[in-house]
Amino acid sequence: MTDTLISADGLTLHYGRRIAVDNVSLAVAKGEVLGLLGPNGAGKSTTLQMLCGVLPPDRGHIEIAGFDLLRAPRQAKRQIGFLPEIPPVYGNATVTEYLTFCAGLRGLPRARWREAVGATSERCGLSAVGQRLIRNLSKGFQQRVGIAQAIIHEPAVVVLDEPTVGLDPGQVRAVRDLIAELRSDHAIILSTHILGEVSASCDRVTILCAGRIVYSGVLGAGGTRWSLRLGTAIDLAQLLKIHGIADASILEPGHYAITLDSADTDTAAIASSIISNGWRLLAWQPGDDALEQLFLSATADADAQERAA
Amino acid sequence: MIGLLARQEFSNAIRSPLAWVLFAALQLIFAFIFFSLLEVFRQTSPQLVAAGLMHGVTEPVVAGSFTLLTFVLLLVVPLLTMRVLAEERRDRTLVLLLSAPVTPLDIVLGKFLGIMGVIAIPLALAALMPLMLLAGGSLDFGLYLCALAGLLLAAMFFCAVGVCISAMTASPALAAVATAFVLLLSWLANWRTMENAGDSTLELLSWARQLEPFWQGLFSTAACAWFIITSLLALALAAWWLNGGRGAMR
Numbered sequence: 001m002t003d004t005l006i007s008a009d010g011l012t013l014h015y016g017r018r019i020a021v022d023n024v025s026l027a028v029a030k031g032e033v034l035g036l037l038g039p040n041g042a043g044k045s046t047t048l049q050m051l052c053g054v055l056p057p058d059r060g061h062i063e064i065a066g067f068d069l070l071r072a073p074r075q076a077k078r079q080i081g082f083l084p085e086i087p088p089v090y091g092n093a094t095v096t097e098y099l100t101f102c103a104g105l106r107g108l109p110r111a112r113w114r115e116a117v118g119a120t121s122e123r124c125g126l127s128a129v130g131q132r133l134i135r136n137l138s139k140g141f142q143q144r145v146g147i148a149q150a151i152i153h154e155p156a157v158v159v160l161d162e163p164t165v166g167l168d169p170g171q172v173r174a175v176r177d178l179i180a181e182l183r184s185d186h187a188i189i190l191s192t193h194i195l196g197e198v199s200a201s202c203d204r205v206t207i208l209c210a211g212r213i214v215y216s217g218v219l220g221a222g223g224t225r226w227s228l229r230l231g232t233a234i235d236l237a238q239l240l241k242i243h244g245i246a247d248a249s250i251l252e253p254g255h256y257a258i259t260l261d262s263a264d265t266d267t268a269a270i271a272s273s274i275i276s277n278g279w280r281l282l283a284w285q286p287g288d289d290a291l292e293q294l295f296l297s298a299t300a301d302a303d304a305q306e307r308a309a
Numbered sequence: 310m311i312g313l314l315a316r317q318e319f320s321n322a323i324r325s326p327l328a329w330v331l332f333a334a335l336q337l338i339f340a341f342i343f344f345s346l347l348e349v350f351r352q353t354s355p356q357l358v359a360a361g362l363m364h365g366v367t368e369p370v371v372a373g374s375f376t377l378l379t380f381v382l383l384l385v386v387p388l389l390t391m392r393v394l395a396e397e398r399r400d401r402t403l404v405l406l407l408s409a410p411v412t413p414l415d416i417v418l419g420k421f422l423g424i425m426g427v428i429a430i431p432l433a434l435a436a437l438m439p440l441m442l443l444a445g446g447s448l449d450f451g452l453y454l455c456a457l458a459g460l461l462l463a464a465m466f467f468c469a470v471g472v473c474i475s476a477m478t479a480s481p482a483l484a485a486v487a488t489a490f491v492l493l494l495s496w497l498a499n500w501r502t503m504e505n506a507g508d509s510t511l512e513l514l515s516w517a518r519q520l521e522p523f524w525q526g527l528f529s530t531a532a533c534a535w536f537i538i539t540s541l542l543a544l545a546l547a548a549w550w551l552n553g554g555r556g557a558m559r
Binding site: 049052053054055056073074075077078080082084085086088089090091092093101102104105106107149 | 310313314317321324325400401402403404405406407408409410411412552553
């Protein structure tokens with residue numbers, strides 16, 4: 001965490017008397033992708049809008065590439081690229097005109113507009129449609145234009161709000177590849193409610209529910225989170241005796257979320273110890289499934305608290 | 310940055326058919342007003358000369374037609390300014406501007422200057438029309454320039470009010486109606502004071518009253534200041550509103 005490019009501390013925002021975002025803090029370093037998960041209406045978009053300077057928070061502090069967003073907004077905003085939920089494109093401009101406007105708006109010097117528009121169009125696969133009006137493009141291409149405007153000025157921080165909504169599987173793949181390519185020299189925050197998206201692209205995940213962070217943790221690239229389903233009910237203590245398992249929790253009867261000692265742990269060895277213990281092994285797999293359970297249990301807890309309150 | 314925003318607004322506006330329909334309508338209406346006044350002048354000038362009331366063609370025809378043109382602008386300007394910010398809010402493109410390294414005041418000024426550029430097109434055509442009188446006589450250029458200044462100040466004030474109201478809503482139609490309503494109300498403030506002479510508080514609110522010296526060939530610095538101050542206030546209010554009511558400068 002030496003190279004933190006964006007950090008937010010204690011963000012709080014009210015809409016009237018309703019609290020939309022409650023004391024949310026997060027930090028993302030260069031080369032890192034943070035996934036922001038949460039059910040609809042959890043405050044994901046509101047949080048992202050605050051991070052990008054669109055909505056001023058009621059309370060809290062945001063720092064982007066060393067600049068305080070509220071005290072030095074110009075310098076801080078220069079370092080942000082933001083793709084909102086609905087791509088902010090002007091339908092009656094051509095792709096090239098629009099991107100040229102964005103290059104200027106984001107503070108690139110005029111001499112670099114042409115080159116930046118060319119390079120970004122190339123990168124986002126827009127070169128062939130440069131002269132088309134944006135309103136005549138398909139949803140997928142409009143989304144690409146939206147991504148292009150977010151990265152045209154090489155910002156330190158790229159914030160993408162549901163970048164793959166409404167795209168076909170091929171386009172989703174292309175967006176994932178683009179994120180993978182961007183991560184090397186940017187900090188990326190990605191909001192989504194597609195869990196597969198998070199396990200495919202993100203290093204860490206933060207789950208929001210009803211405006212609060214209900215979970216925040218690492219998703220190892222090799223995956224230290226595994227999902228285990230057994231046909232025999234056993235105690236957690238028994239599971240923890242197995243060599244290589246650092247932590248375990250019950251998601252539902254017979255379904256366990258396992259944290260491995262490290263990403264290199266021999267998972268086949270764990271499977272054979274489970275079998276040799278005589279437990280009926282139904283499933284033993286990395287990531288996804290466990291993430292889904294994690295998501296459901298984290299948000300269900302928050303819901304229960306909400307109702308109790 | 311303001312220049313970039315202004316250019317974007319200008320090119321966006323003149324791409325819509327609405328702007329061209331309004332230009333055409335404005336030109337047609339102004340031509341009708343102008344030639345009607347000219348015809349009235351042609352018929353009545355012998356009597357005016359005889360009565361010693363004749364001051365030339367400029368005041369009744371040129372200043373007269375510009376006066377009427379401001380009332381046409383009162384209906385046209387809201388239709389041009391309605392979309393500047395309300396449409397951006399409705400289409401969720403405002404986020405692009407708000408997340409960019411520009412202040413809300415930059416955004417508002419850019420939009421305002423862009424839309425002033427648009428309205429300048431029909432006004433330039435209207436300003437040219439009186440010059441054709443030079444073919445058959447002479448013009449009082451002092452009066453002509455004064456009336457033109459009045460027309461421009463009125464257009465500026467209307468645009469500023471329009472941009473301000475457009476910043477407050479996500480509905481362009483509502484912005485247009487509200488702008489026309491506010492401008493109409495501000496004009497009516499003048500009416501009431503005509504009945505109650507001496508009531509200068511309301512008079513202060515009327516753009517039509519502020520314009521009166523310009524139609525008589527007086528370049529009133531006080532009235533000029535009134536237009537500039539009210540316009541700046543409207544634009545500052547718009548910037549404040551864009552920023553969620555938290556200051557206009559950042």
